[in-house]
Amino acid sequence: MTRRQDSVTIREVAKKAGVSVATVSRYTNSSAPVSPEVAERLAQVMSELHYMPHAAARQLATRKTRAVGLLLNNLRNDFFVPFLNGVEDVVRKKGYNLIIATYLADSREETPPPIGPHNTDGMLVFSDGLGDEALASYHATGFPMVLVHSTPPASLSIPSVTVENIEITRQLIEHLIRVHGRQRIVFLRGPKGQEDSFLRERGYRQALEANGLEYDKRLIHTGGFERGIAYDAINTILSNGNRTQFDAVFAGSDDAAIGVFRALQQHGVRIPEDVSVAGFDNLGFGRFLDPPLTTVSAPTETVARMATERLFGLLDNQPSEGAVVLPTELILRRSCGCQFEQPAL
Amino acid sequence: MTRRQDSVTIREVAKKAGVSVATVSRYTNSSAPVSPEVAERLAQVMSELHYMPHAAARQLATRKTRAVGLLLNNLRNDFFVPFLNGVEDVVRKKGYNLIIATYLADSREETPPPIGPHNTDGMLVFSDGLGDEALASYHATGFPMVLVHSTPPASLSIPSVTVENIEITRQLIEHLIRVHGRQRIVFLRGPKGQEDSFLRERGYRQALEANGLEYDKRLIHTGGFERGIAYDAINTILSNGNRTQFDAVFAGSDDAAIGVFRALQQHGVRIPEDVSVAGFDNLGFGRFLDPPLTTVSAPTETVARMATERLFGLLDNQPSEGAVVLPTELILRRSCGCQFEQPAL
DNA sequence: TGAAATAATGTAACCGGTTACTGTAACCGG
DNA sequence: CCGGTTACAGTAACCGGTTACATTATTTCA
Numbered sequence: 123m124t125r126r127q128d129s130v131t132i133r134e135v136a137k138k139a140g141v142s143v144a145t146v147s148r149y150t151n152s153s154a155p156v157s158p159e160v161a162e163r164l165a166q167v168m169s170e171l172h173y174m175p176h177a178a179a180r181q182l183a184t185r186k187t188r189a190v191g192l193l194l195n196n197l198r199n200d201f202f203v204p205f206l207n208g209v210e211d212v213v214r215k216k217g218y219n220l221i222i223a224t225y226l227a228d229s230r231e232e233t234p235p236p237i238g239p240h241n242t243d244g245m246l247v248f249s250d251g252l253g254d255e256a257l258a259s260y261h262a263t264g265f266p267m268v269l270v271h272s273t274p275p276a277s278l279s280i281p282s283v284t285v286e287n288i289e290i291t292r293q294l295i296e297h298l299i300r301v302h303g304r305q306r307i308v309f310l311r312g313p314k315g316q317e318d319s320f321l322r323e324r325g326y327r328q329a330l331e332a333n334g335l336e337y338d339k340r341l342i343h344t345g346g347f348e349r350g351i352a353y354d355a356i357n358t359i360l361s362n363g364n365r366t367q368f369d370a371v372f373a374g375s376d377d378a379a380i381g382v383f384r385a386l387q388q389h390g391v392r393i394p395e396d397v398s399v400a401g402f403d404n405l406g407f408g409r410f411l412d413p414p415l416t417t418v419s420a421p422t423e424t425v426a427r428m429a430t431e432r433l434f435g436l437l438d439n440q441p442s443e444g445a446v447v448l449p450t451e452l453i454l455r456r457s458c459g460c461q462f463e464q465p466a467l
Numbered sequence: 468m469t470r471r472q473d474s475v476t477i478r479e480v481a482k483k484a485g486v487s488v489a490t491v492s493r494y495t496n497s498s499a500p501v502s503p504e505v506a507e508r509l510a511q512v513m514s515e516l517h518y519m520p521h522a523a524a525r526q527l528a529t530r531k532t533r534a535v536g537l538l539l540n541n542l543r544n545d546f547f548v549p550f551l552n553g554v555e556d557v558v559r560k561k562g563y564n565l566i567i568a569t570y571l572a573d574s575r576e577e578t579p580p581p582i583g584p585h586n587t588d589g590m591l592v593f594s595d596g597l598g599d600e601a602l603a604s605y606h607a608t609g610f611p612m613v614l615v616h617s618t619p620p621a622s623l624s625i626p627s628v629t630v631e632n633i634e635i636t637r638q639l640i641e642h643l644i645r646v647h648g649r650q651r652i653v654f655l656r657g658p659k660g661q662e663d664s665f666l667r668e669r670g671y672r673q674a675l676e677a678n679g680l681e682y683d684k685r686l687i688h689t690g691g692f693e694r695g696i697a698y699d700a701i702n703t704i705l706s707n708g709n710r711t712q713f714d715a716v717f718a719g720s721d722d723a724a725i726g727v728f729r730a731l732q733q734h735g736v737r738i739p740e741d742v743s744v745a746g747f748d749n750l751g752f753g754r755f756l757d758p759p760l761t762t763v764s765a766p767t768e769t770v771a772r773m774a775t776e777r778l779f780g781l782l783d784n785q786p787s788e789g790a791v792v793l794p795t796e797l798i799l800r801r802s803c804g805c806q807f808e809q810p811a812l
Numbered sequence: 813t814g815a816a817a818t819a820a821t822g823t824a825a826c827c828g829g830t831t832a833c834t835g836t837a838a839c840c841g842g
Numbered sequence: 843c844c845g846g847t848t849a850c851a852g853t854a855a856c857c858g859g860t861t862a863c864a865t866t867a868t869t870t871c872a
């Protein structure tokens with residue numbers, strides 16, 4: 123392999139163009155006027171030399187990285203496609219770099235977060251990507267952050283963007299109960315401590331209560347929003363010797379619903395005749411599943427865009443606080459037992 | 468908002484611990500032994516001060532960024548979930564940062580690639596994420612790169628990881644022709660100039676030729692692998708006054724197949740009775756679609772892992788060349804007309 | 813016409829790490 | 843007891859940009 127050749131520095135450009143490094147810098151950053159002749163000569167020399175300023179040097183001098191981070195627990199969900207698109211699009215248009223990292227709960231105590239003030243100008247924290255302590259410690263230094271799909275602890279005023287969970291879940295569960303006569307509804311509640319999960323459980327309980335049904339712990343499965351976890355959870359329930367009875371599953375995400383479909387199908391359980399299934403997120407494939415998936419439409423890409431834009435607002439020192447909660451909508455299709463699909467969007 | 472407070476520097480740590488900066492550096496990097504007492508004192512001081520080395524300073528001094536880049540055209544495909552997982556997992560385990568950027572063909576002439584030697588130690592180039600000229604120019608400087616889902620121009624020895632396209636496409640098309648009697652097969656060939664597309668077209672043509680069918684340009688649609696593009700393409704065909712007849716669609720990706728399903732459904736075309744549909748990638752939802760999707764199984768996450776590992780091999784100066792081509796497999800389900808699903812994997 | 817303002821550029825310190833080189837003390841074998 | 847290692851630690855140059863301040867040339871205007 124060719125040995126990595128030393129990169130062209132600003133001093134070489136300056137020398138070749140017969141000007142000082144300051145002038146070159148001013149030209150590349152348009153930070154001060156440069157005479158037309160010099161500008162032309164520099165453009166010439168820079169393209170000849172393929173000059174590209176060394177990012178680290180610039181970062182060190184300006185104390186700005188022109189990068190933002192996205193910290194999440196994992197990427198194992200089709201949900202992240204619209205999400206990443208929203209983030210990436212905004213970041214690119216701002217001319218920033220995007221650093222993506224997963225940060226596992228397990229590793230938290232041993233290693234510091236891979237993203238922070240040391241390598242970015244600000245960051246999006248997805249769900250419970252960061253513990254409260256780390257959040258507080260970063261926030262204390264004034265590091266710009268925006269939370270997505272979670273809200274900050276009461277003591278911290280960190281902007282957040284989330285979706286409405288409680289009411290929509292209550293509606294969905296109530297629909298299963300009242301319209302389809304479901305009584306024992308399995309709830310795959312997502313990761314422990316995750317805020318969406320917590321709020322949805324509130325809606326779930328409200329619906330049960332309002333309809334005189336009892337809350338049965340055995341129907342609640344804590345895990346994650348990924349299809350593999352959902353598959354295992356349903357499999358476990360179905361394979362149990364003392365098989366827990368259930369007549370519906372609220373999967374927590376469309377991705378998880380795929381896992382539910384798979385487990386039910388393998389056990390010969392019919393959807394929706396034997397068991398109603400509902401997801402969350404309204405991903406593109408849902409309406410073409412067999413049966414079409416009842417779900418909750420969440421504006422995922424919009425959430426991502428808004429969060430990213432708020433982050434850039436912070437970078438521009440536009441103070442911004444408070445939680446933005448975007449609306450969600452029930453999408454009824456056949457997997458819950460409904461006979462006709464809602465009119466297409 | 469709290470003003471961003473100045474970060475703790477190595478000199479402050481050194482002063483507070485009563486040692487020199489060199490010692491602190493040696494301690495943080497384990498680059499040379501440090502006496503136990505000093506080590507303990509430093510550990511103490513560093514945690515008190517919440518010291519975190521400034522990435523840019525370190526990068527400037529070592530001329531290593533400990534970051535790798537991933538350059539792609541877009542992220543609009545569920546395909547990218549397993550792909551990103553593979554990349555991110557390997558990168559994280561190596562303790563590197565991952566910078567992701569899309570680089571649009573349109574913008575190429577005006578702006579330089581957002582990722583390169585100036586901000587990363589190496590990069591994965593997905594498909595035709597970078598033009599040949601840029602590729603050559605980066606490669607000439609010895610910048611480590613690995614191509615994914617494309618191979619380098621003949622003159623450049625850049626490692627690549629791809630999947631087998633020609634033979635599997637030939638098999639798939641031949642299956643449609645021989646088993647299901649299809650004769651006019653629409654081919655959504657993906658982006659112009661994209662290598663997978665090009666190779667699959669070869670397989671497509673081979674199958675037609677071997678079976679005495681004519682190649683009809685009107686059946687070929689160049690665009691992208693995304694569902695929206697596929698939807699538009701099929702819609703256009705179906706809405707045409709002089710409606711082009713067809714009895715099968717090879718969608719190019721499972722994501723695109725969703726768009727095909729949608730367009731066909733809206734026009735009342737039955738799958739597979741009227742039109743066979745096949746995808747590519749074997750994403751998780753495919754087997755649960757209505758009808759279950761015939762597709763090609765590609766080891767996407769493995770492709771991603773191998774490519775990333777090869778990239779790290781280059782960073783470690785393990786010279787590596789040549790194309791790795793991973794095998795693909797036909798997955799027959801009902802959307803092509805087959806009555807029984809293949810045994811589950 | 814000369815002082816002041818303005819425009820364009822240069823000099824050199826600085827950002828916060830790493831590391832080559834140097835120094836000192838303890839230790840080792842003969 | 844002494845020359846040679848070995849272990850640990852310090853000094854200061856350096857990485858490649860930015861920018862405060864200084865400088866020079868040109869223009870403006872009383």
